[in-house]
């Protein structure tokens with residue numbers, strides 16, 4: 001058997017470095033409008049970097065297979081000798097990939113989730129009811145709205161999500177938070193908006209349904225307006241009076 005592992009290792013390192021350097025040139029993420037978005041984006045970046053050597057290895061083996069094991073001049077086209085397993089390689093593969101999988105489940109998995117929803121404290125609670133095909137927002141004082149979601153800047157808001165009919169999903173792309181809306185139960189997530197802004201500033205400042213729920217699913221979105229705490233209290237006060 002040819003000693004083909006040395007070029008594979010060289011190719012592996014080269015591909016891994018290339019992938020990491022190339023992907024580091026791009027910013028994949030939309031603008032972060034909430035502190036929770038940083039947690040999610042960091043988790044995504046970590047997975048991106050962990051995936052680079054995995055993809056690098058696949059590319060290295062493929063490249064070397066194409067070059068090193070090509071058929072020369074049409075000869076030797078019969079099957080090669082059967083390959084036997086290599087216990088060391090199999091064991092190492094199992095141990096390393098299992099360890100990596102367990103690691104990402106813990107961090108960023110559990111650690112990240114704990115950062116976003118671990119602390120059951122909030123400044124305000126806003127309830128959103130999903131229904132084919134709109135969102136109904138209910139604020140703490142009972143005021144309701146269908147046309148927009150208004151959020152106080154710098155305050156930690158707990159979102160209680162319910163559904164009136166089928167499965168939906170509450171998603172704010174600019175905040176990177178998402179939680180299913182399930183008929184019969186209430187689900188919860190948190191977000192702290194970090195700057196004032198509107199849907200006109202960034203289309204990701206919207207509540208978007210993220211679970212295919214029927215013909216109007218794609219249009220099941222409402223714009224978000226992040227305002228100062230004082231403005232927010234004024235807004236929900238007026239809304240309650242008018243309602």
Ligand SMILES: [Cu+2]
Nearest residue numbers: 209211213217
């Ligand atoms: Cu939907």
